[in-house]
Amino acid sequence: MCSRKFFVGGNWKCNGTVDEVKKICCMLNNGEVPCPNHIVKSMLRTDFQVAAQNCWKGKGGAFTGEISAEMLANLHVPWVILGHSERRQLCGETDAIVAEKTAYALDNGLKVCLCVGETLEERERNETGAVVARQTAAVASKICCWANVVIAYEPIWAIGTGKVATPQQAQEVHYNLRKWLDCYVSPHVAMNMRIIYGGSVTAANCKEIGANPDVDGFLVGGASLKEDFIAILNARNYQH
Numbered sequence: 276m277c278s279r280k281f282f283v284g285g286n287w288k289c290n291g292t293v294d295e296v297k298k299i300c301c302m303l304n305n306g307e308v309p310c311p312n313h314i315v316k317s318m319l320r321t322d323f324q325v326a327a328q329n330c331w332k333g334k335g336g337a338f339t340g341e342i343s344a345e346m347l348a349n350l351h352v353p354w355v356i357l358g359h360s361e362r363r364q365l366c367g368e369t370d371a372i373v374a375e376k377t378a379y380a381l382d383n384g385l386k387v388c389l390c391v392g393e394t395l396e397e398r399e400r401n402e403t404g405a406v407v408a409r410q411t412a413a414v415a416s417k418i419c420c421w422a423n424v425v426i427a428y429e430p431i432w433a434i435g436t437g438k439v440a441t442p443q444q445a446q447e448v449h450y451n452l453r454k455w456l457d458c459y460v461s462p463h464v465a466m467n468m469r470i471i472y473g474g475s476v477t478a479a480n481c482k483e484i485g486a487n488p489d490v491d492g493f494l495v496g497g498a499s500l501k502e503d504f505i506a507i508l509n510a511r512n513y514q515h
């Protein structure tokens with residue numbers, strides 16, 4: 276029996292003054308629904324969980340500008356987003372680095388939202404499945420327990436562009452990724468892994484994409500900064 280609970284993450288990225296963050300927290304706290312820092316955590320209802328958007332790949336130390344997994348755990352930040360395409364493309368994070376970070380974060384008690392996804396060129400060359408499998412395989416070579424991992428499929432061409440994947444495109448990639456997990460990790464992990472979709476998700480398209488059997492939630496950028504996010508959180512009507 277599959278017990279995947281619908282999962283929706285808001286990725287505020289590098290946005291938000293204190294006043295803006297207060298406004299979004301207020302919207303969330305008052306929304307009818309079932310972050311990167313400590314201030315946000317203290318402003319939010321306790322049924323929301325906060326995630327950092329990155330962490331260092333190993334033990335903390337002389338790494339200016341970084342935050343370690345231990346520091347996040349110590350701040351009671353339960354989640355970290357790793358492997359986001361903006362980190363991969365803008366900060367040179369390779370599959371190996373993302374895998375190392377994932378293993379270290381898990382070992383230190385964090386839960387990981389692992390992002391994977393292809394560029395437009397890769398999709399046009401029919402490489403989507405291979406890219407997503409390669410990115411996941413790098414992590415699979417470093418971790419044994421997947422219980423605290425959610426995988427976010429985020430096609431890079433859909434991020435912040437308004438060009439959302441069709442429900443069929445999302446379902447196909449999620450289905451194939453689950454099949455890959457079934458073959459190369461285990462049937463148990465495949466069945467229980469939440470594979471969420473990210474890339475131009477809005478209140479208008481979330482229900483149709485979220486209705487697919489292999490879409491277990493969303494990772495939302497732009498729309499998580501707006502009132503739209505409440506509708507996205509409710510895309511599957513209060514599933515618990």
Ligand SMILES: O=C[C@H](O)COP(=O)(O)O
Pocket residue numbers: 286359429433434435436437473474475476494495496497498
């Ligand atoms: O992490 C979220 C994704 O990058 C999606 O961003 P977006 O919803 O603004 O397209």
